[in-house]
Amino acid sequence: MEAVYIHIPFCMKKCNYCDFYSLPVNTVGVLKEEYCAAVKKEIEMYAREFDKSNQVKSIYFGGGTPTVLPVGELTGILKRLYASFPVANDAEITVECNPGTVDLDYFRRLKDAGVNRISIGAQASQDSLLEKMGRIHRWRDTVRTISQARQAGLENINFDLIYGLPGQTIDQWKESLRDTLSLEVPHIAAYGLKLEPDTPWGRALELGKLEVPDQDISADMLEAAIDLLLGADYLHYEISNFAYSGFPSRHNIVYWKNHDYLGVGAAAASHTGHIRRTNVPSLTEYIGALKQGHFPVGEEEFLDQETEMAETIFLGLRLLSGIDRDEFRARFGVNLIDKYSVQVEKLCWKGLLELTPTRIRLSRKGLFLGNEVFLEFLP
Ligand code: SF4
Structure with missing residues (x-):
């Protein structure tokens, strides 16, 4: 198994554009602890299933917002992974975090447990846009978060930014990019907003109550990102991803090369052998299945060679090296x-x-x- 993804489906509150499976953490009560116990059990059950001759080269905690959990819960899951799978000494171990949910001590404890990469949901540098998006943080929180991560010795940092937001001008987008450049993070992911119907913004768009920049403006925004970031010595290595030399995301490259990965947690997807599995997108069903000793699989699909080849092509073409x-x-x-x-x-x-x-x-x-x-x- 080349990579393991762990889904933590909790956030402080839902953002207006988000369709990831996550719930406001203050609504789940004790299910939070039960969920972490279930994740550890799922890891153990998979460890018994898989040939362990290949080392795990990447572990990624995503969500949701993994850092809304007490740090001991994340490090406990990581320890269980180390005990269950052979993890390479130089494995990339990433935790997604949002400003406003972490402090210096939190980062130090992640680092002590082996975490060596942080992905920060910065999104934009204008507080007015962050507020509209329903984010809990402001730009000054992002700046403080990055400084605390560095103080803890976590230098390998990704920033997620979004363009094509309702009301966002191209000048604001360039300002977000320049503000990010001033922080010299080694990796930047610049994603175009895609609105799914089942989100507050998706519904408002369908009702004609929300306007988003048109395709031409979004293309101009991507072009502006490419020009600014290439000019600042970033390598443009995937349609939406930029990195200093030596810092491309090893985890995401596993996805783009259509290699095998295991997804653990509610709604997590796996690609193992010729099988794609997606876990149930329900906290209670997920916990319930594992309590009974069953894999919490919601959907399973056999991938024939035609499908595998097609997916390998369109994922692989996202990489600029092709x-x-x-x-x-x-x-x-x-x-x-x-x-x-x-x-x-x-x-x-x-x-x-x-x-x-x-x-x-x-x-x-x-x-x-x-x-x-x-x-x-x-x-
Ligand atoms: S913090 Fe991220 S995962 Fe959570 S609701 Fe906002 S966009 Fe979704």
Whole structure:
């Protein structure tokens, strides 16, 4: 197992645009502790199932907001992972946190337990936008959080930023990028807002009560991010992700290469062998299943070779280095260019894809029209 993801489905409160499975922590009472016990049990049960000859190279606590839990709960889960799976000495161990839920002591205890990467949900540097989004923090909290993480010796830090927010101007977006650059974090993820219908903002959009920047403005915002961050020595290594040399996210690269990972926790997804499993998105059902000694799986799907190949292509094309054609042939026994000759020819002709002697990748134009490219490869 190359990577393990642990989902912590609690937040201080729900943000207006969020469709991740998470609940306000003050509404769950003792289920919080029961949930952590269930996560440890799920880890132990999976450890008995899997061949443990491969070392785990990445562990990622996501959510939700993992840091709304007492730090001892997170370090307890991490200890159980160490006891159950062979974890590489240099494994990347990331915890997502939100400003306003952590302090210096919290970071020190994470570091002592082996955590070596922090991902901070900064989102924007304008307090007016943060308030509209329903975030609990303000920009000064983000600045304090990063300084406390560094004081604790946690230097490998990611910042999540969002563009395409309702009412956000391109100047505000550039200001958020410049404010972030002044903090010199080694990794920045710049995501375009996508509104799902089942969120307060999604519903307001459907009712015509909310306006978001149009596609052209969003493309300009991505272009501004690319120009500013490349000018500040970041490597643009995935459509939405930028890093100093040596700091790309090892965990997310497992997803983009469509390699195996185990997802633990309510609503977490796994890709193991040719199986995709998604756990039940319900706290009580998740805890209940594990109390009875069952895997808390909600959906399970066998991935045939056509599906695996298509997914490997559209995930791999998100990386700016693209897909290694020899690696693809070694994995599937198929020449990518022969198998998808119609799609590749059409997309190269449109200037969205580029072929090199060893790789296939998005062109600069293709970066902005990724969905058009990915749709062509759907099985
Ligand atoms: S903090 Fe993150 S996970 Fe929690 S509600 Fe807000 S966006 Fe969703």
